Amino acid sequence: MHNNTFAIIGDSDFISAFKSVGFTLYHTSDEASNIEDAFNDVVKKGFAVCLILESYAAKIKDAIDEYREKTVPVVVPLPDFRQKMNLAQELLRKATIEAVGSDIMEKK
Numbered sequence: 001m002h003n004n005t006f007a008i009i010g011d012s013d014f015i016s017a018f019k020s021v022g023f024t025l026y027h028t029s030d031e032a033s034n035i036e037d038a039f040n041d042v043v044k045k046g047f048a049v050c051l052i053l054e055s056y057a058a059k060i061k062d063a064i065d066e067y068r069e070k071t072v073p074v075v076v077p078l079p080d081f082r083q084k085m086n087l088a089q090e091l092l093r094k095a096t097i098e099a100v101g102s103d104i105m106e107k108k
Helices: 012-021 032-044 054-059 061-065 087-100
Strands: 006-010 024-027 049-053 074-078
Touching: 006 012, 006 032, 012 024, 012 049, 024 032, 032 049, 032 054, 032 061, 049 054, 054 061, 054 074, 054 087
Parallel strands: 006 024, 006 049, 049 074
Antiparallel strands: none
8 A cells, every 4th residue: 555645765774764654765875866866756656745864855955945835745854863954944944934924943
């Protein structure tokens, strides 16, 4: 049975734990073309939510931005414990500014 709700894109070390909860896994190398191919497949198959390793999302940011204003897929970058990038926080800040009209996440 194919579940079109959750897909996750990343390296096998990071995403293998998600198999036990029924997510569809996209194991891919960290090359932008491979990541984008996986992302395009997620879009084509109509997944509602795409969780993607933050370092991978940074490499295909333009492709992700094309879907930011669409209903699906909701793209959620997951921080990688192996390197800190803050991309997830940056995307959340942008979405918050668009939603409420100001930067309520701004550090004071």
